[in-house]
Amino acid sequence: MIRVKSRQKTEYGDFQTPLVLAEAICRLLRAGGVNPGSVLEPTCGQGTFLEAAAHVFSNCKRLVGREWNRTYVAEARRRLTTTDCEVDVAQGDFFRQDWASLLGRQPGPLLVLGNPPWVTNSTLGSIGSGNLPTKSNFQNERGISAKTGKANFDISQWMIMHLLEAMPHQDGVLAMLCKTTVARKVLEQAWKTGLPITNCSIHKIDSREHFNASVDACLLVCHMQSTKPTTTCEVYERFDADHASTVLGMHSGNLVADHRALARQKHLLDTQATKRWRSGIKHDCRAVMQLERRGWGLVNGLGEMIELEPDYVYPWMPAGAVYRGEVKCTDKFLIVPQKRTGEDTAPIKSTAPRTWAYLQKHANRLADRKSSIYRGRPPFSIFGVGDYSFAKWKVAISALHKQLAFRVIGPQDGRPVMLDDTTYFLSFRTKKDAVAAAARLNSPDVQEFYRAWIFWDSKRPITSEILQRLKAAD
Structure with missing residues (x-):
């Protein structure tokens, strides 16, 4: 039986923190020297964090919670009836609450503790939810995203940043459960905007065990300290780890x-980006553009046996083959109708009539490609194509796989091998240059240099921006 999440769970991130986890978090904070006089949970739900705080923090005198659900407010108050702390739990809308005023009234030291919803603004927009912050370009996006305020982001990122900005800049601690990617984005944004945070740490948790969710999640801890802010954060791979595995931070405006x-x-480190990494070809029509050798012929993704002139057909290698090191030969091919982005495709009609007829036969499929980048372009257009695509020697890496494996890719039957748009590569004139470059890229020092920049839990961990930070060989 398939479980369907209720609208309430989707809209309000209604996944209650288990008491056992809430208490473990409070004990972790106490062991780290956090001993609050007041604890505030901005989305308190049924009050498990406040109950845990009452049990763990002996100096706590005041517990404050805000929650949109009236039933949960009543449950949270019931949980706290036996505590000696002063309790202020009330119904409230996070996006309409004056957090600066509320936080500023609490006796210190202050601990802001909680588990904001793990949902994106686009998800909420898709169900017509009003549970959203006022539209703004808080991530400093560029282009159309900045103009419309439609750039996708996690609601918890907005909420945590809003709380950090509202907190008194002395004698306070914020501790929030969130996606690990959100924690990093919060830290990067806080450091770039100069928020006075210090002693930051990320403690990864088992989200499947506690929330039955398949997502990298953590506890983010930030101390407010206006006199000695720092721009580093210790990362603990396990919640019960005694020592940090890595320290993330900032370098020249980039997260490390x-x-x-x-x-x-x-x-x-190269500050000039002297060697440019390229991505492979983007075509968005696999059934038509990608071919496979079957015996002496070629077959497309629709199962059609076709015969084309060789002019626009090139050997092709997907990212998975690059990752696995299967680069000696390939039975896959790609139709490449342009030598550069935007080139007129009309000459194909006279130079390769069978290819032209094939593309015309499937013109509707190509015209139906959803990406706006094809609008106003010549028919059958592709992207990520240029002189570099036709270099006979390349050094390539898959952007999707979690391994720094750089492969040398040479020509096949005298023809340059094309790569897909989830692959990055450098082009070379000779095999000697390509082999030397791959040896350097796979060396221990360069591998460590790249690992310093890469967050392996990202959807596409390896980016051209990261690859281009390496200084060219002397």
Whole structure:
């Protein structure tokens, strides 16, 4: 039987924190020297965090909670009836609450503790939810996203940043459960905007055990300290780990996954981006553009046997093959109708009539490609194509797989091999240059340099921006 999440769970992130986890978090904070006089939970739900705080923090005198659900407010108050702390639990809308005023009235030291909803603004928009912050470009997006305020982001990111900005800049601690990616975005934004945070840490949790959710999640802890702010954060791979596995931080406006590793390999950093990494070809019509050899012929994704002139057909290698090192040969091919982005495709009609007839036969499929990048372009257009695509020697890496494996890819039957748009590559004139470049890229020092920048839990951990930070060989 398929479980369907209720609208309430989707709209309000209604996943209650188990008491056992709430108490473990409070004990972790206490062991780290956090001993609050008041604890405030901005989305308190049924009050498990407030109940845990009452049990764990001996100096706590005041418990404050706000929650939109009236039934949960009543349940939270019931949980706290036996505590000696002063209790202020009330119904409230996070996005209409004056948090600066409420936080400023609490006796210190202050602990802001909680588990804001793990949902994105686009998800809420898709169900017509009003449970959203006022539209703004809080992530400093560029282009159309900035103009419309439609850039996708996690609601918890907005909420945590709003709380950090509202907190008194002294003698306070924020501790929030969130996605690990959200924690990093919050830290990056806080550091870039100069918020006075210090002693930051990320403690990863088992979200499947506690929430039955398949997502990388953590406890983010930030101390407010206006006199000695820092821009580093210790990362603990396990919640019960005694020592941090890495320290993330900032370097020249960019987030660094391993600050210590970068310090060791800082001499490899290129501030000029002298060697440009390229992505492979983007076509968005696999059934028509990608072909496979069957015997002496070629078959497309629709199962059609076709015969085309060789002019626009090139050997092709997907990212998975690059990752696995299956780069000696390929039975896959790609139709490449342009030598550069935007080139007129009309000459194909005279130079390769069978290819033209094939593309015309499937013109509707190609015209139906959803991406707006194809609008106003010549028919059958592709992207990510240029002189670099036709270099006979390349060094490539898959952007999707969690391994720094750089592969040398040479020509096949004298033809350059094309790559897909989830692959990054450098182009070379000779095999000697490509082999030397791959050897350097796979060396221990360069591998450590790249690992310093890469967050492996990202959807696409390896980016061209990261690859281009490496200084060219002397």
